[in-house]
Amino acid sequence: MPGKKISAEKKKKLKTLVKLMNKQNERLFPPFPPLIDMLNLVLDDSQLDFLLLMGTRPFTHDEAASKCALPTDDFERIFLNLCEKGFILMRRTEDGAEQYVLNAILVGWIEAQVPYLRGRPEEKEFAQKFYGEYITYMKKFAGPALRKLQNTVMRKVAKPHQSVGIVEDSVRRGKRTLLKVNQPLSREDSKIYPTRTINELIEEYGNKNQIAQLPCMCRHSYKLLDEPCRFDIPENGGCLIFGPISESYVKHGHAHYISKEEAFEVIREVRDKGAIHSVFHERDDTDLPEVGICNCCWDCCGLLRSYNYGANTLTYDCYFSAYIRDDSQCTGCGQCEKYCPTTAARIVDGKVTIHEKRCIGCGQCVHQCPGDNVLELKSNVRTVFLPILSENEIRIHA
Numbered sequence: 001m002p003g004k005k006i007s008a009e010k011k012k013k014l015k016t017l018v019k020l021m022n023k024q025n026e027r028l029f030p031p032f033p034p035l036i037d038m039l040n041l042v043l044d045d046s047q048l049d050f051l052l053l054m055g056t057r058p059f060t061h062d063e064a065a066s067k068c069a070l071p072t073d074d075f076e077r078i079f080l081n082l083c084e085k086g087f088i089l090m091r092r093t094e095d096g097a098e099q100y101v102l103n104a105i106l107v108g109w110i111e112a113q114v115p116y117l118r119g120r121p122e123e124k125e126f127a128q129k130f131y132g133e134y135i136t137y138m139k140k141f142a143g144p145a146l147r148k149l150q151n152t153v154m155r156k157v158a159k160p161h162q163s164v165g166i167v168e169d170s171v172r173r174g175k176r177t178l179l180k181v182n183q184p185l186s187r188e189d190s191k192i193y194p195t196r197t198i199n200e201l202i203e204e205y206g207n208k209n210q211i212a213q214l215p216c217m218c219r220h221s222y223k224l225l226d227e228p229c230r231f232d233i234p235e236n237g238g239c240l241i242f243g244p245i246s247e248s249y250v251k252h253g254h255a256h257y258i259s260k261e262e263a264f265e266v267i268r269e270v271r272d273k274g275a276i277h278s279v280f281h282e283r284d285d286t287d288l289p290e291v292g293i294c295n296c297c298w299d300c301c302g303l304l305r306s307y308n309y310g311a312n313t314l315t316y317d318c319y320f321s322a323y324i325r326d327d328s329q330c331t332g333c334g335q336c337e338k339y340c341p342t343t344a345a346r347i348v349d350g351k352v353t354i355h356e357k358r359c360i361g362c363g364q365c366v367h368q369c370p371g372d373n374v375l376e377l378k379s380n381v382r383t384v385f386l387p388i389l390s391e392n393e394i395r396i397h398a
Helices: 008-022 033-042 045-054 061-068 072-084 105-116 123-139 144-157 198-207 217-224 246-251 260-273 302-308 335-339 364-368
Strands: 088-092 098-102 162-165 211-213 240-242 276-281 290-296 314-324 345-348 351-354 375-386
Touching: 008 033, 008 045, 008 105, 033 123, 045 061, 045 072, 061 072, 061 098, 072 088, 088 246, 105 123, 105 217, 123 217, 123 302, 198 211, 198 240, 198 260, 198 290, 211 246, 211 260, 217 302, 240 246, 260 290, 302 314, 314 351, 335 345, 335 364, 364 375
Parallel strands: 162 314
Antiparallel strands: 088 098, 162 276, 211 240, 240 290, 276 290, 314 375, 345 351
């Protein structure tokens, strides 16, 4: 369906809303035309005015009702719909009371908006605007001259907004450990690593019954655009949300709670198919506690796909690096190259090579290698900056 026309006044308000939402996270999204179109598609004037009125400060339901001065029925309709669409995030205060706040664009609003739109007329157009037009628009700034400038500047100023999660058996030497269905990942013979592993996160929040699962918004959206995951990772192997923040996404129908055993099974299935585990933190600040795990491959993940399309830089906090242990056992099968999300693992002259500066230590090359001792992960705490790829390096084409 054709997008709704935007008046000059509403466009100005929508750009103001983008600025406010960008204040809620460290990750910033420029108000490119496709993003303005996305917001216009799902917000009517009364909802937009409500969000601008409330701003970025936390508020209670009663405070919002009082400040808006709308008839009760109108207020309740607007308030509930904005929660359902993910523009408003519910959190609890220390005494357990509900408190609300304007959500960030990503991670935040989009994770809720996509499941809300399922089956609705605007669903496909929303996917096209974000996963098609917005990423394509970004590439306008990635031509040869601008790419060099961006890579130079961003290398100096870019902050990591996510860290790379690791499954404990990824760093063991020798033959890969097969994970049993519905069984926690074994922690025998493990050591303490520089960051909490996926195992530890699932154990902690699973014991608190605070793990919620979102269907993968990226895989679902690309499927709508007739670009299904080339690794065939299922939509239900989506993001895991941890801690108190999960309540808001469950309450408003975006996610559902799962047990820690179910969470381990999700990790096992998507990992075997090629997903890496990007760990997201409060406010997209890696110095703050973890709030979720994105389980996506480089073909589906909105961030990694746009990187492999040559549209943007990426920066990760990383804790391991892949190393070649014995290349004499490498058969050149190409599994490492196929699954590596950042083009760090390549087959050159029939043997594996590792581009150390592009390795984020996700462990996919080790996990997918059919050999027992070709590759290994070693502790290597660092921040990895991934530059915009040149045209001859990109793996995804328009």
